[in-house]
Amino acid sequence: MTYTETFKEAKAASRSLALITDAERNLVLNDVADAIAGGKQGLLAANADDLARMDAANPLYDRLRLTADRLDGIAADMRNVATLPSPLGITSCERTLPNGLRLRRVSVPFGVVGVVYEARPNVTFDVFALCFKSGNACVLKGGKDADSSNREAVALIHAVLRRHGINTAAVTLLPSTHEATAEMLAAVGYIDLCIPRGGRRLIDFVRSTARIPVIETGAGVVNTYFDAAGDLAMGRRIVLNAKTRRVSVCNALDCLIVHRARLADLPALCEPLAGKQVTLYADPEALAALAGHYPAPLLQAATEESFGTEFMDYKMAVRTVGSIDEALDHIARYGSGHSECIITADSEAAREFQARADAACVYVNAPTSFTDGAQFGLGAEIGISTQKLGPRGPMGLREICTYKWLIDGEGQTRP
Numbered sequence: 001m002t003y004t005e006t007f008k009e010a011k012a013a014s015r016s017l018a019l020i021t022d023a024e025r026n027l028v029l030n031d032v033a034d035a036i037a038g039g040k041q042g043l044l045a046a047n048a049d050d051l052a053r054m055d056a057a058n059p060l061y062d063r064l065r066l067t068a069d070r071l072d073g074i075a076a077d078m079r080n081v082a083t084l085p086s087p088l089g090i091t092s093c094e095r096t097l098p099n100g101l102r103l104r105r106v107s108v109p110f111g112v113v114g115v116v117y118e119a120r121p122n123v124t125f126d127v128f129a130l131c132f133k134s135g136n137a138c139v140l141k142g143g144k145d146a147d148s149s150n151r152e153a154v155a156l157i158h159a160v161l162r163r164h165g166i167n168t169a170a171v172t173l174l175p176s177t178h179e180a181t182a183e184m185l186a187a188v189g190y191i192d193l194c195i196p197r198g199g200r201r202l203i204d205f206v207r208s209t210a211r212i213p214v215i216e217t218g219a220g221v222v223n224t225y226f227d228a229a230g231d232l233a234m235g236r237r238i239v240l241n242a243k244t245r246r247v248s249v250c251n252a253l254d255c256l257i258v259h260r261a262r263l264a265d266l267p268a269l270c271e272p273l274a275g276k277q278v279t280l281y282a283d284p285e286a287l288a289a290l291a292g293h294y295p296a297p298l299l300q301a302a303t304e305e306s307f308g309t310e311f312m313d314y315k316m317a318v319r320t321v322g323s324i325d326e327a328l329d330h331i332a333r334y335g336s337g338h339s340e341c342i343i344t345a346d347s348e349a350a351r352e353f354q355a356r357a358d359a360a361c362v363y364v365n366a367p368t369s370f371t372d373g374a375q376f377g378l379g380a381e382i383g384i385s386t387q388k389l390g391p392r393g394p395m396g397l398r399e400i401c402t403y404k405w406l407i408d409g410e411g412q413t414r415p
Contacts, residue, residue: 003183006172007112007139007190013169014111014137020166022086025133029082031160033075036125039156040071046152047121054119054145059312062248064119064146074125081129081379087397088135102408107401109135110192114184115382116141116206117197121149126380128157128171133379134397137170139191141184143198144176185210193400197383200310200336215390217383220250220338221310222368225327225353227344228259232268234365235343240272242341242367248312250384251339251371255307255317257327258286263320267293270318274298278314281306285320308334324349328356335359337386339368360386360393 036043047066054061093105113136117123124140131138142150150173158168174180184191185206193213196206200219207214224242226235242253258266266289270280274295281302282290290299306317307330321327324342331340341363342353350364361371371394373381378396385391391399 003174003180003187004190006169006174007183007187009167009169010112010137010139010172011190013167014109014135016167017109017132017135017137017170020135022088022133024164025086025135026082028160028164028166029078029129029133031163032125032128032157033078033082035156035160036071036075036078039152040068043071043149043152043156044068046148049148050119050121050146059248060119060145062246064121064149066121066149070122074122077374077380078125078129080374081133081397084133084379084397086133087401090398092403099412100410101412104406105403106406107398107403110400110402112137112139112191112193113382113400114139114141114187114191114194114212115197116181116184116194116202118143118199118202119145120197121146121153123197124150124153124173125157127382129380130382130397130400132170134400136400137172139172139174139184139187141174141180142176147176150176181206182209185212188212195383195395199312215383215385215395216387217385217395219310219336219386220252220371220384221254221308221334221336222251222339222341223255223257223327223331223335224253224341224343224368225257225321225324225331226259226262226269227324227327227342227346227349228261229346229349230259230262230343231345231365232265235265235269236272238341238343238365238367239269240276242369243273243278243316244276244314245367245369247314249369250310251368252312253316253368254309254311255319255330255334257319257321257330259327260285260320260322263289266290266318270294273316276314278316280316280318282318283320286318290318310336324352328353331357331359337388338384339363339371341366341368360384 090107091104096102115127154173161168191212195215196203279298283302337359339361340357340359354362373394373396376394381394383395
């Protein structure tokens, strides 16, 4: 089958999804969740095949790895999506014109959503759940690192769809080749929206190559500013959680910005990180403050590249500033528009930071690790949008719907 034929089938499947009720969609989602729970052995075996081909020191290894607990979480997220209200048929605007025409703006599926992603087999299930619940077909193009895991996941989903008499082309997995990516990005008239999930190189490639609409997601160079009025005990908890909860995800902390007035507290602020073997790349002032107080093998001088890097590893940059203005200037220069945080007891500084920091998610006294669709109550996420046109931040069900205008008349004609 050619790529064009594959895309045509996905498009046809998207039209058939309109005939499925929300109750039926929820039943399918719960059945897939049950299938995940019952199919752990096959999923973990496929994942083990992928893991065997990747160096365990690779920052993507943790993203690639599935465990029984992670599969339980994926199944729970799918069941959670089934409990959410349908995003379809929601009237966001309604009016009657002076001539009697009745207008309604109503939410509808995009149609076919294409997702390009790297070593993240959980994305296969998340995208299916959100797309199916919102009436969209999905075309998936995973990376070669996760190919065995993705194929096992899609086979499991297809088995459930067949039992329910649903066209399996509603979930289409392309080969894990560069050719497949190019074909997807050129699928004008078949794929209505493309969402890349991965590092900066992948996102830049998709944006510069695609002939279909794209929503940028994923890349996160995340900063946390410890203000002159920051609480030290709170700061220790926030920095540790933001950096080390899961270092390979896009909401993980990459750079700690510290006010010069609090340099004496910097060793205590960073002390919990030493227990996790986090390497710090510190500017000269921070380096001097940390010397003798942080393990020498884990302490290095920062370079210019340290401050714009998404580490995805047990590594973090440290930058010293003299004001909130300098902190915001640093964020404007090096941030990626994903998530930023301020730790402060000064309510005026908090308001100023949230007003001026240009990012999809801006935190006060809470770790950026909360930037997540499930944590935001969206059930799951199809990605974290870092752009400003269209959805921004965690994207759930409503963010993968568009709308159409419905107009009811009684024979009016336009003069």
